[in-house]
Structures are given as structure tokens and as C-alpha cells.
Amino acid sequence: MTRLLDIGLQRITNLIMDMGHLSVDLVNSALESYDKGIMLRPQIFEGSEKLRFLQMEVTDFATELIARYQPVARDLRLIQSFMDAAYGFSRFGRYAYDIAEVLETIGPFPDCDKSQVTTMAKTVKEMIELSVTSLEKLDKNASQKLYMMDDSVDSVFRNYLKKAITQTKKRNFEPKCYVSSLLILRYLERISDHACYIGDCVHYVVTGDPSPRR
Amino acid sequence: MAIEEPIEDKEEAVQQTAERYKVRIEKVNGWYGSKRAIRDVNLNVKEKTVTAFIGPSGCGKTTLLRCLNRMHEMTPGAHADGRVVVDGIDIYDKSIDPVIIRRRIGMVFQKPNPFPTMSIFDNVSAGLRLNGMNNKTIIREIVEESLRNAALWDEVKNDLDNPGMSLSGGQQQRLCIARALAMQPEVLLMDEPTSSLDPIGSSKIEELVRVLKDNVTIIIVTHNMQQAARVSDFTAFMYLGDLIEYGSTNQIFMNPEKELTERYISGKFG
Numbered sequence: 001m002t003r004l005l006d007i008g009l010q011r012i013t014n015l016i017m018d019m020g021h022l023s024v025d026l027v028n029s030a031l032e033s034y035d036k037g038i039m040l041r042p043q044i045f046e047g048s049e050k051l052r053f054l055q056m057e058v059t060d061f062a063t064e065l066i067a068r069y070q071p072v073a074r075d076l077r078l079i080q081s082f083m084d085a086a087y088g089f090s091r092f093g094r095y096a097y098d099i100a101e102v103l104e105t106i107g108p109f110p111d112c113d114k115s116q117v118t119t120m121a122k123t124v125k126e127m128i129e130l131s132v133t134s135l136e137k138l139d140k141n142a143s144q145k146l147y148m149m150d151d152s153v154d155s156v157f158r159n160y161l162k163k164a165i166t167q168t169k170k171r172n173f174e175p176k177c178y179v180s181s182l183l184i185l186r187y188l189e190r191i192s193d194h195a196c197y198i199g200d201c202v203h204y205v206v207t208g209d210p211s212p213r214r
Numbered sequence: 215m216a217i218e219e220p221i222e223d224k225e226e227a228v229q230q231t232a233e234r235y236k237v238r239i240e241k242v243n244g245w246y247g248s249k250r251a252i253r254d255v256n257l258n259v260k261e262k263t264v265t266a267f268i269g270p271s272g273c274g275k276t277t278l279l280r281c282l283n284r285m286h287e288m289t290p291g292a293h294a295d296g297r298v299v300v301d302g303i304d305i306y307d308k309s310i311d312p313v314i315i316r317r318r319i320g321m322v323f324q325k326p327n328p329f330p331t332m333s334i335f336d337n338v339s340a341g342l343r344l345n346g347m348n349n350k351t352i353i354r355e356i357v358e359e360s361l362r363n364a365a366l367w368d369e370v371k372n373d374l375d376n377p378g379m380s381l382s383g384g385q386q387q388r389l390c391i392a393r394a395l396a397m398q399p400e401v402l403l404m405d406e407p408t409s410s411l412d413p414i415g416s417s418k419i420e421e422l423v424r425v426l427k428d429n430v431t432i433i434i435v436t437h438n439m440q441q442a443a444r445v446s447d448f449t450a451f452m453y454l455g456d457l458i459e460y461g462s463t464n465q466i467f468m469n470p471e472k473e474l475t476e477r478y479i480s481g482k483f484g
Binding site for chain 1: 443467468470476480481482
């Protein structure tokens with residue numbers, strides 16, 4: 001016999017997966033728009049707002065499940081983690097919007113070197129997808145992989161930051177290129193952190209322990 | 215009363231036990247004739263804490279509870295073996311008078327059971343009188359204190375001569391708790407004390423449990439897992455006569471070690 005709670009858990013799982021897939025699409029669109037100079041700010045804003053509303057829906061529904069069914073153990077950890085993950089996905093949406101806004105505000109950047117952003121974007125896209133699939137499959141091992149990838153993202157960001165400062169002294173310095181890259185790298189670095197937090201959530205659901213890295 | 219520790223270490227052992235554990239349950243088996251209802255249960259209960267026994271019907275939690283003040287042996291054909299050590303004293307020692315044990319280890323039952331022909335006052339004072347207390351002033355003081363501790367005084371202070379049975383179900387249960395408290399027990403056993411009460415009566419008993427644990431060690435059997443989660447510091451999960459898992463209530467309800475515990479508390483069986 002199906003527990004009443006299971007019906008609710010299935011619904012909240014569907015909501016969170018919708019959020020995950022939408023956030024992947026939004027970040028991908030934002031990065032593509034930056035790369036190709038396509039203005040997508042209104043569309044990405046709409047998606048970001050949708051994620052924000054979905055996050056509120058997840059929180060409301062999670063609260064309802066707790067109030068009505070008083071879940072414990074893994075059920076409770078799952079609901080708690082879904083609330084955290086929903087926040088993470090809504091942040092993905094917000095950063096996607098921020099990326100689109102950089103393009104809208106100071107873009108396009110046809111002559112800028114985008115190699116650093118491209119490199120980091122590749123890793124971060126992989127991280128977002130991994131965070132979504134780890135949540136879908138409740139793969140506790142994903143958190144370790146996400147942390148390794150996060151280290152490389154952090155490293156790229158720090159190096160670029162240093163480089164940007166030294167480059168400002170050069171004559172051919174193009175502020176638009178460096179500022180846009182720096183902002184986008186910063187947003188990607190934040191997305192990477194949130195992907196790790198989602199990995200932590202999965203680890204917590206499965207083991208009951210916080211991530212060993214925390 | 216026999217002390218179970220070697221004589222040279224007696225004082226220290228008793229002191230240490232008193233500080234660490236009020237009740238030690240060691241390899242306790244509970245029998246109904248030849249049928250073993252609980253098997254080799256080991257469990258230590260800390261002083262001034264609330265411990266909940268949970269598990270599906272027939273798992274042995276009430277039997278175990280009744281072993282803790284030798285009520286189990288009052289059932290025809292029933293007996294227990296193993297050791298139940300309270301403050302270093304094995305209550306199953308042959309030299310121990312079970313009546314004295316039941317005075318130190320009070321019990322509250324599933325259904326409120328005030329003495330039907332007695333007034334509220336007499337219900338609370340009955341145990342004192344039976345134990346030879348005659349000083350009316352002291353009796354009155356103890357009755358008032360017990361009713362206050364059972365959070366019933368304000369509701370009945372002007373009706374002490376009314377029959378105990380005239381009270382509501384929840385009040386009757388608090389009257390029974392007052393009756394148990396009048397004997398100044400060190401341990402209070404509660405066997406599903408709210409199962410026959412409405413939510414308001416239940417919540418008053420739960421609040422009372424939290425208050426009483428400042429002075430008394432409480433062990434409660436409950437079918438209501440949310441109640442166990444709310445009121446207890448430690449939880450023991452039993453299944454088919456075995457103690458499956460015992461730990462802090464937070465650990466049991468957030469991250470149980472055993473799959474069986476997880477399945478039970480999550481409502482996946484039972």
C-alpha cells in the first residue's frame with residue numbers, strides 16, 4: 001500500500017526536477033547568449049522568475065508535508081534537502097539572469113578573449129548537470145566529484161582576478177572585456193558553489209551526515 | 215537490599231551508577247508461560263530523562279515496561295529473568311520486596327483508573343495511608359503538592375471531595391499521575407498514558423512529562439511516534455521481542471542506524 005506521504009514526496013520530487021532541468025537550460029542559454037552575443041535577457045528573466053516561484057512552491061509544499069505527515073528519518077532529510085536544493089536551483093536562475101544582464105548592459109563582446117569563460121563554463125555546466133542527476137538518482141558520491149570540480153573553478157577565478165589586475169596597467173587594456181569576463185566568472189564560481197551545496201544535500205539524504213568537506 | 219557490585223567497590227559503584235544510569239536493564243527476558251515475549255534486552259536509562267519505548271503491537275514494549283517494577287510477574291503464568299538494576303540494586307534479587315519496588319517505581323496505565331468510590335483527595339492520599347501515613351497535615355501537603363505537580367491543582371482545588379470519576383478523561387489521567395507522584399517515586403513508568411485522551415488531554419500529559427523529568431526518570435510506552443519524538447530524550451525501538459535500536463531521540467528519528475527502525479518510524483510497516 002502506498003503511504004500518503006509517498007504521493008506528496010513524488011510531487012515534490014517532480015517539482016524539484018522541473019526546477020533542476022529549467023535551471024540547466026537557463027544557465028546554458030545565458031552562456032550561449034554571452035558567447036554568441038544574442039540578447040536573451042527578457043527570456044532568461046522570465047525563466048529566473050519561474051524558478052523563484054517554483055522555489056516558493058517547493059517550500060510551501062515541503063512545509064505542508066511536514067505539517068500533515070510529520071515525516072522522519074530519510075523522508076524528513078529528503079524534504080529538508082529539497083528545500084535547500086530548490087534554493088540552489090533558484091540561485092542558478094538568478095546567476096543566469098545576471099550573466100544575460102552583463103551582455104545587455106556592456107555587451108556585445110565580439111573582440112574579447114572569452115577562453116577563460118568558455119573553459120570555466122564547460123566545467124560549471126557539467127557541475128549543474130551533475131547536481132541535478134545526483135539529486136534525481138540520490139548519488140551520494142557526486143559530492144566528492146563536485147568538490148574537485150569546484151576547486152578547479154575557484155582556481156580559474158582566482159587566477160583571472162590576479163591577471164585582470166595586472167592587465168589594467170597595460171596600454172591595450174580593454175575594460176569591457178575584463179569586467180565582463182570577471183563578472184561572469186564570478187557568477188559561474190557562485191553557481192559552482194551552489195552545485196556543491198546540492199551535492200551536500202544528496203549526501204545528507206543518503207547518509208544522514210553532512211558532507212565531510214563541511 | 216542486595217547490592218550487585220563487589221563489596222569493596224560498593225559505594226563507588228553505586229555512586230557512579232547513580233550519576234550515569236538510573237536503571238540498567240541487563241539480559242532481561244519476559245515470559246508468558248513458555249512463550250518468550252522479550253529476548254535478552256539490554257538497555258541503560260539515564261537519570262531524569264524521558265525514554266520512549268516504541269514498536270508495533272505485540273513487540274514486547276509493555277511487557278518490558280512491566281518488568282521494570284515487577285508488575286509483569288503479577289500476570290498469572292508470567293515471569294521474567296535477567297537483571298533490572300535501579301541505583302545499583304537488582305530489583306529481582308530474592309531479598310527485595312516487590313511492594314517497595316513499586317513504591318519507588320510508579321506506574322501510570324493506558325486508561326485512567328482512579329479508585330471509583332473515592333474522592334479526588336482520597337485517590338491521591340490512598341497510597342500514603344496504605345503505607346501507614348496518618349499525619350493529616352502532611353497528607354494534605356503531599357496531596358496538594360502531587361496535584362500541583364500533576365498540573366491538576368488549579369482545576370480541582372475547590373472540589374477535592376468530589377468523586378475522582380467525576381473528572382474528565384484527561385483530568386482522571388492526571389489524577390492517576392498525582393496518585394503515583396504522591397508516593398514520591400524515583401522512576402515513573404507510563405504505559406500509553408494518552409491513548410484514551412483527546413488532543414488537549416494528550417498535550418497536557420506531554421507538557422507534564424517534560425516538567426516531571428526535572429525530578430523523576432520517566433519511561434513511556436507509546437504507539438504515537440510523534441509523541442515519542444516530542445517528549446522523549448531517548449528512544450528504544452522494539453520488534454518481535456527484541457530491542458532493535460536504542461539511541462537519542464534525535465538520532466533515532468533523524469538518522470536511525472537500522473533499516474528496520476527506519477522502515478517502522480517511516481510508516482513502511484507495522
